[in-house]
Amino acid sequence: MEAVLEWELSAPPTTYEDWLNYFDLLKSSTSVDKGVAMTIARGSFVNKGYIAVQFHQKLAETINEMLNKRIAWFLKDLNMLISFNELSDIAPLFVKLRNEVKKCQFFIELDFLDASVKHDLEQSVRTQMEQFWSDTISFLQKQTMECSNVDLEDSLFLIRRIQLFAEAV
Secondary structure (H helix, E strand, O other), X not given: OHHHHHHHOOOOOOOHHHHHHHHXXXXXXXXXXXXXXXXXXXXXXXXXXXXXXXXXXXXXXXXXXXXXXXXXXXXXXXXHHHHOOOHHHHHHHHHHHHHHHHHOOHHHHOOOOOHHHHHHHHHHXXXXXXXHHHHHHHHHHHHHHHHOOHHHHHHHHHHHOOOOOOOOO
16 A cells, blocks of 8 residues: 555646645655655646635645644654753754755745745745744743753854744845
8 A cells, every 4th residue: 555655656746636645745744855845846737727726725734734743843842852951952953943844835846836826825834933933932032031041041042043034035
């Protein structure tokens, strides 16, 4: 069964059903490997009519689920690092989250998507993740103030230098 699924997902998606299979894979996976990302980028779709509306909705749901999964593992790892006082590993955790968010933006490589759809999805991802990023840094700042923790303050200095998204040119 897995071999059949792997074979089916080795070809770029072209039909609505193909895309749903890839969306299921993206939602269930903890990380998107380069092979899957490259296969998806080569995919195509007739982006018209009612089916396009359904496709866009499924795409948005997939992206949201991917982001929520990454936020959940990030918070689990962050809580673990804080509880074990491994504060020097917090900044690399933020870098890892940034890299995972980039993978969730696979839709940018889909040539068949309208620019307006890409823009709306990108803005949604940016808004959601920038708010989460800001809230998390605020929480860590409060922890630093309450506990007067120099190690956490050092990590915060590094975290503030990490850019979640590249600046627009």
